[in-house]
Amino acid sequence: MTTPARRGRPRSEEAxxxxxRAAHELLVERGYDKFAIDEVATRAAVAKTTLYRRWPTKDHxxxxxxxxxxxxxxxxxxxxxxxxxxxxxxxxxxGLDRMRHPGRDTGGTDRSAGVVAELVAAAARHPDVGxxxxxxxxxxxxxxxxxxxxxxxxxxxxxxxxxxxLFDQLAGALYYRLLITGAPIGADYVEELVDQALxxxxxxxxxxRT
Amino acid sequence: MTTPARRGRPRSEEAxxxxxRAAHELLVERGYDKFAIDEVATRAAVAKTTLYRRWPTKDHxxxxxxxxxxxxxxxxxxxxxxxxxxxxxxxxxxGLDRMRHPGRDTGGTDRSAGVVAELVAAAARHPDVGxxxxxxxxxxxxxxxxxxxxxxxxxxxxxxxxxxxLFDQLAGALYYRLLITGAPIGADYVEELVDQALxxxxxxxxxxRT
Numbered sequence: 276m277t278t279p280a281r282r283g284r285p286r287s288e289e290a291x292x293x294x295x296r297a298a299h300e301l302l303v304e305r306g307y308d309k310f311a312i313d314e315v316a317t318r319a320a321v322a323k324t325t326l327y328r329r330w331p332t333k334d335h336x337x338x339x340x341x342x343x344x345x346x347x348x349x350x351x352x353x354x355x356x357x358x359x360x361x362x363x364x365x366x367x368x369x370g371l372d373r374m375r376h377p378g379r380d381t382g383g384t385d386r387s388a389g390v391v392a393e394l395v396a397a398a399a400r401h402p403d404v405g406x407x408x409x410x411x412x413x414x415x416x417x418x419x420x421x422x423x424x425x426x427x428x429x430x431x432x433x434x435x436x437x438x439x440x441l442f443d444q445l446a447g448a449l450y451y452r453l454l455i456t457g458a459p460i461g462a463d464y465v466e467e468l469v470d471q472a473l474x475x476x477x478x479x480x481x482x483x484r485t
Numbered sequence: 486m487t488t489p490a491r492r493g494r495p496r497s498e499e500a501x502x503x504x505x506r507a508a509h510e511l512l513v514e515r516g517y518d519k520f521a522i523d524e525v526a527t528r529a530a531v532a533k534t535t536l537y538r539r540w541p542t543k544d545h546x547x548x549x550x551x552x553x554x555x556x557x558x559x560x561x562x563x564x565x566x567x568x569x570x571x572x573x574x575x576x577x578x579x580g581l582d583r584m585r586h587p588g589r590d591t592g593g594t595d596r597s598a599g600v601v602a603e604l605v606a607a608a609a610r611h612p613d614v615g616x617x618x619x620x621x622x623x624x625x626x627x628x629x630x631x632x633x634x635x636x637x638x639x640x641x642x643x644x645x646x647x648x649x650x651l652f653d654q655l656a657g658a659l660y661y662r663l664l665i666t667g668a669p670i671g672a673d674y675v676e677e678l679v680d681q682a683l684x685x686x687x688x689x690x691x692x693x694r695t
Contacts, residue, residue, distance in 0.1 A: 308610070389609050395664045396606030399599050400518070409667045416666070433684070440658070440674075440681045446665075447657030448650070454605045455660060456626070457619045458653075471650045472682075474643070 287329075291339075293319040294326055298340050307393045312336065334397035338407045341394060344370055345411070350418040356426035360469045363419060364445055368460040371453050392454060416442065432473075444472050497539075501549075503529040504536055508550050517603045522546065544607035548617045551604055554580055555621070560628040566636035570679045573629060574655055578670040581663050602664060626652065642683075654682050 297319035301310040312333045316326045330336040348366045351359050374390040398408040423438035432441075448468050452458040507529035511520040522543045526536045540546040558576045561569050584600040608618040633648035642651075658678050662668040 392605045392609035395602045398664075399602035405667070408665075412666050435684075437677060437681060439668075440677055443658035443661055443668075443678070444654035444682060447659070447661030448653035449657070450665060451653055451657030451660050454608075454664065455618075455656075456622050457615070458649075464650075467647060467650055468653070471647060472654060474645075 290319070290321050290325055291329065294321060294329070294336070295340055295343050298336055299344075302340070302390065307333075307337065307390050332401075332404075334394075334401060334404045335407065337390070337394055337397065338404060338411060341374075341390070342411045342415070344374075345415045350422055352422055352425065354429075356422070356431045357469060357473055359422060360419075360445065360473070361466060363422075364449065364469065365462050365465045367446070368449050368462075368465055371449060372460060375453070391450070395454065416446070419446075441472065445469065500529070500531050500535055501539065504531060504539070504546070505550055505553050508546055509554075512550070512600065517543075517547070517600050542611075542614075544603075544611060544614045545617065547600070547604055547607065548614060548621060551584075551600070552621045552625070554584075555625045560632055562632055562635065564639075566632070566641045567679060567683055569632060570629075570655065570683070571676060573632075574659065574679065575672050575675045577656070578659050578672075578675055581659060582670060585663070601660075605664065626656075629656075651682065655679065 294315060298315045301314060301318065304310075312326065312330075313323060315336065316323045319326070326336075330339060348363070348370060350363050353359055371391060394408060398405040420438045420442055423432065423436070423441055426432045427434065427436050427438065445468060449460050449465075452460050452464075458464075504525060508525045511524060511528065514520075522536065522540075523533060525546065526533045529536070536546075540549060558573070558580060560573050563569055581601060604618060608615040630648045630652055633642065633646070633651055636642045637644065637646050637648065655678060659670050659675075662670050662674075668674075
């Protein structure tokens with residue numbers, strides 16, 4: 276069997292991108308529970324079979340979409356771990372906040388966790404979606420975990436710091452507020468969180484405390 | 486108007502308890518998506534109208550059930566903040582772990598977040614369920630937050646510790662692993678988490694590190 280020669284990006288990749296862009300638009304316009312997967316195919320101008328072959332359910336499509344949104348958040352490594360964590364976590368928090376209530380004009384009163392909550396529920400209900408979600412986070416979290424490893428290796432974090440436990444504390448606080456308590460996760464909160472989590476390193480907090 | 490005299494516990498409270506016990510049994514036996522609210526009424530031997538008047542949907546009933554489970558976890562205050570946090574968070578983690586997959590015999594391979602994920606999704610979908618969930622956590626979390634306040638006041642935590650941020654880091658790490666990464670939240674993990682979060686207080690970790 277011969278593989279056909281390809282020039283540029285494969286056609287399937289282009290279709291994937293059109294599908295994900297269409298899904299993102301529908302999500303922002305209406306919210307997750309207010310559009311059908313068929314509408315995504317129509318808007319992306321791909322055959323339904325193409326879409327279903329790639330992502331068998333709306334939940335699978337959601338995982339791919341969230342992965343794409345995550346990949347757009349860069350993980351800086353300037354050598355200043357406090358600053359790098361603040362920048363990264365602020366970007367994560369901004370992304371999470373945007374996903375709180377896409378497509379709903381609630382005047383800021385709806386504090387529901389929206390899309391991320393749907394993702395969490397889908398992961399709990401369908402083992403294969405769960406595997407996909409956990410795989411996505413494992414792949415993505417490898418970047419900030421490596422950032423913390425490097426900071427520990429150069430002595431910017433105590434020797435006995437577990438990168439995983441520290442990252443759980445930081446990312447966990449954001450998701451806990453998003454999904455459970457509904458408390459805000461703005462830039463001020465992220466600064467306070469990073470300062471407190473890193474306070475034991477003995478460096479001066481970046482933000483002034485009152 | 487006169488209020489009728491009451492002896493002992495009001496009848497409605499007894500009915501509530503029977504309803505919640507029946508719901509808990511069905512949840513453990515089958516899992517959240519595998520029973521109907523009418524079955525709860527039948528098993529609890531109450532009229533459906535009684536149940537629906539109290540909790541209009543299965544999601545509302547779930548909030549009440551989780552609140553009851555939370556209330557069974559005590560918040561010790563022995564004066565040793567590290568120990569008190571370990572005991573409390575281990576109990577929370579055990580409760581969360583038990584809710585991962587009630588009613589499913591998955592041989593320990595299913596790492597889905599089960600009931601808590603359903604609660605999170607219901608809170609995101611229905612504003613009144615969301616308010617009930619956030620109110621439940623606000624009421625419940627007041628206890629560990631007061632524990633941290635008292636520890637700070639007696640000098641067991643640094644003066645500038647925010648109880649809320651520290652609690653977000655601790656509870657957040659557990660929920661993040663439960664809902665997002667699927668990583669285990671056993672007693673060993675809780676010890677490591679508490680040790681690392683409190684390390685800046687300068688007290689010796691309770692657990693030996695390898």
